[in-house]
Amino acid sequence: LGRRINAAVSDLTRSANLDEKAFDDMIKEICSALLSADVNVKLVGQLRKSIRAQVSFKDLPTHTNKKRIIQKAVFDQLVALVDPHAEPFKPRKGKPNVIMFVGLQGAGKTTTCTKLARHYQTRGFKACLVCADTFRAGAFDQLKQNATRAKIPFYGNLTQTDPAVVALEGVTRFKKERFEIIIVDTSGRHRQEADLFNEMVQIQKAVQPDQTIMVLDATIGQQAEAQSKAFKETADFGSIIITKTDGSASGGGAISAVAATHTPIVFIGTGEHMLDLEKFQPRTFISRLLGMGDMAGLVEHVQSLKLDQKDTMKHIQEGIFTVRDLRDQIQNMMKMGPLSKMAGMIPGLSNMMEGMNDEDGTMKMKRMIYICDSMTDKELDSDGKLFINEPARMTRVAHGSGTSVREVEDLLSQQRMMAGMVKKMGGMQKNMKNAQGAL
Ligand code: GDP
Ligand code: MG
Secondary structure (H helix, E strand, O other), X not given: OHHHHHHHHHHHHHOOOOOHHHHHHHHHHHHHHXXXXXXXXXXXXXXXXXXXXXXXXXXXXXXXXXXXXXXXXXXXXXXHHHOOOOOOOOOOOOOOEEEEEEOOOOOOHHHHHHHHXXXXXXXXXXXXXXXXXXXXXXXXXXXXXXXXXXXXXEEOOOOOOOHHHHHHHHHHHHHHOOOOEEEEEEOOOOOOOHHHHHHHHHHHHHHOOOEEEEEEEHHHOOHHHHHHHHHHHHHOOOEEEEEOOOOOOOOHHHHHHHHHHOOOEEEEEOOOOOOOEEEOOHHHHHHHHOOOHHHHHHHHXXXXXXXXXXXHHHHHHHOOOOHHHHHHHHHHHHHHOOHHHHHHHOOOHHHHOOOOOHHHHHHHHHHHHHHHHOOOHHHHOOOOHHHHHOOHHHHHHHHHHOOOHHHHHHHHHHHHHHHHHHHHHHHHHHHHHHHHHHO
């Protein structure tokens, strides 16, 4: 999507005669890109109007950077669309906050309620989970497994078939035990069925949640509008969590859901792991949607590593990346985890760690550190070329670290790849700063 929109804008700025017709064509192209990213048809129509209202082609002074102005208009309009102008729910300490999850089957409710309980737990709330999914066999086991792994107390009752009864049992018990965040997981259906809606209403009546959260799968695309509207009418929810934003979905559906229900997105799910939950940030979300995100994420990541490696930051700004920089980078990644996600953000590391679980990946990183620690300072602070010129160095390092020459080679090719990327990034970072200035 980002590429298509940028291409449309570039076409305009490249075309010799910047006339109003070219400007119209560009808006059309942007709108069709948004449509194919599952942004709702009506919304695209509105967007088109407001871009026209915001950017009057005739009035643009000849010397302005038209591309920037148009990009900014598109960006601002999309950000405005995901901003519901409503304050999201904030749980209060020292009292029970009952949060109920609703959504279709497979949307990610059970996964996300553990993520959310954990989120609040790490922020000092006493959090717990209640399984009110009596519909799907195995639902309780799934919740129990997740909750146990996250060390979060949970409640379920396999002998009770009425979900409203189980929900109330759990909530009552946890209220007595002075829990502050009580999250009720409910069942879903494959479709919006009367059964599901009745059940939701029954549970809502029984537990009187302080907040109902609708979980919406980012991959459902154009159905997002109808689905969120249907849920809103029955189980009036106060916030939305969008899951599976790590996949290939374009996220346009999320925009439609907010616009249709005037309800804020509070979090997004970015993976299957318990830690893959991020606060929703409209500007970041839209940047990603427009394809401006990966680079920003990477720069952010590198910046977050600066804590104990000012040198690497300085190097990166200069477009340099030494073997030692790679070593520090690996060390920091091991600290930051979860590994699979961090590695995924860094091209090269993602293929290197492909098919490995966190344990294998950590082992591999440890071996890479051993390799680095068998190098001389001169080797560590080099760009790695001296190894290629003198392969005997690789053999020495492999012996010294108890690894293989192959592993040393892998590490060096990793460093070369990063060095190439950092060199490019030096330039891109400057561009990004300019672009942000323009936005
Ligand atoms: P429920 O039926 O609504 O309770 O959905 P589940 O929580 O059981 O999730 C359905 C599937 O989606 C599971 O395989 C989850 O691991 C997966 N899932 C949930 N959230 C995410 C996410 O943010 N990213 C990815 N990639 N998968 C997710
Ligand atoms: Mg479930």
